[in-house]
Amino acid sequence: MKALPESMTVFERGWLSSNNVLFASDEGTAIVDTGYASHAPQTLALVKQKLGARTLDLIVNTHLHSDHCGGNALLQENHACRTLIPASEAHAVRTWDEEALTFRATGQRCERFDFTGTIEHGTTLALGGFEWNVLGAPGHDPHSLMLHCPQMRVLISADALWENGFGVIFPELEGDSGFAEERAVLELISTLDVDLVIPGHGAPFTDVARALDVAASRLDYLQADPTRNAKNALKVLIVFKLMEVRAMSFDALLAMTGQARAMRAAADALARPGERRRLIETIVGELARGGSVNVSGAMVSAA
Numbered sequence: 001m002k003a004l005p006e007s008m009t010v011f012e013r014g015w016l017s018s019n020n021v022l023f024a025s026d027e028g029t030a031i032v033d034t035g036y037a038s039h040a041p042q043t044l045a046l047v048k049q050k051l052g053a054r055t056l057d058l059i060v061n062t063h064l065h066s067d068h069c070g071g072n073a074l075l076q077e078n079h080a081c082r083t084l085i086p087a088s089e090a091h092a093v094r095t096w097d098e099e100a101l102t103f104r105a106t107g108q109r110c111e112r113f114d115f116t117g118t119i120e121h122g123t124t125l126a127l128g129g130f131e132w133n134v135l136g137a138p139g140h141d142p143h144s145l146m147l148h149c150p151q152m153r154v155l156i157s158a159d160a161l162w163e164n165g166f167g168v169i170f171p172e173l174e175g176d177s178g179f180a181e182e183r184a185v186l187e188l189i190s191t192l193d194v195d196l197v198i199p200g201h202g203a204p205f206t207d208v209a210r211a212l213d214v215a216a217s218r219l220d221y222l223q224a225d226p227t228r229n230a231k232n233a234l235k236v237l238i239v240f241k242l243m244e245v246r247a248m249s250f251d252a253l254l255a256m257t258g259q260a261r262a263m264r265a266a267a268d269a270l271a272r273p274g275e276r277r278r279l280i281e282t283i284v285g286e287l288a289r290g291g292s293v294n295v296s297g298a299m300v301s302a303a
Contacts, residue, residue, distance in 0.1 A: 002196040007128035011046050018068045018200045023128035030058035034071030043071035059083040062158035063144035066108040073111035086143040087118035107241050107260035139182025140167035153195040160185045163205040165218045168233045173265040179223045230269035239292050247301035254280050
């Protein structure tokens with residue numbers, strides 16, 4: 001594994017949180033992405049443990065899905081830090097439009113936070129004593145960004161590229177383009193000088209060519225039949241919610257799939273509204289057989 005400079009620390013988080021990348025150098029301290037709301041105290045503790053008496057100066061969000069920005073509010077309460085978000089999300093954050101920010105759409109939550117500035121494709125950031133180029137990475141999320149340091153040949157890819165895939169292509173659930181954008185992002189990554197990728201989830205990895213091949217094959221599979229993307233999204237969102245609350249009645253879970261916009265769109269792509277109960281029964285059954293959830297009578301719980 002490529003060694004990172006002392007000014008840079010990766011906190012590999014488990015679900016529900018995204019990974020965090022902490023920087024500490026003479027020019028200041030910063031964190032890229034802050035995890036999910038229920039893990040915010042742990043994010044705060046990790047930052048404190050690493051920085052000691054130093055304060056956090058800056059938060060940078062690659063995108064504003066709840067698992068990447070859920071620790072913003074608590075960090076802002078404890079540190080007088082600046083916060084940079086994708087420029088295209090500024091209005092939604094300023095007005096705290098939880099529907100536009102996808103929190104309600106996914107059945108997830110995020111404590112309200114503020115921002116002091118924005119970043120977009122073409123921006124450069126000084127983090128950890130190095131210069132990072134901000135690159136647009138739509139596909140998983142239309143507002144998502146990546147950070148690339150040519151000098152270190154390191155890419156913070158968020159959910160655009162994991163070692164074995166990428167995040168759910170959410171725009172496609174509601175009839176917007178996402179597959180083509182994800183493919184373009186994969187092609188962009190293939191042109192960069194990268195020895196190490198720090199993904200939004202999972203361990204950092206060095207075999208970038210293999211990861212790109214896996215991602216391209218995965219994208220081919222999903223694009224060949226968009227219901228595959230819808231089914232994957234529904235499963236991911238159900239398991240995420242169960243990991244947060246630990247257990248729900250089947251009826252509560254069924255109701256949530258009709259209320260949360262992204263879940264409803266995914267379900268509608270797979271079955272008519274009158275057939276949703278049977279669909280969710282099938283989905284939960286598959287998750288149970290795969291070991292992701294447990295079913296006991298009318299209750300469904302995280303495994």
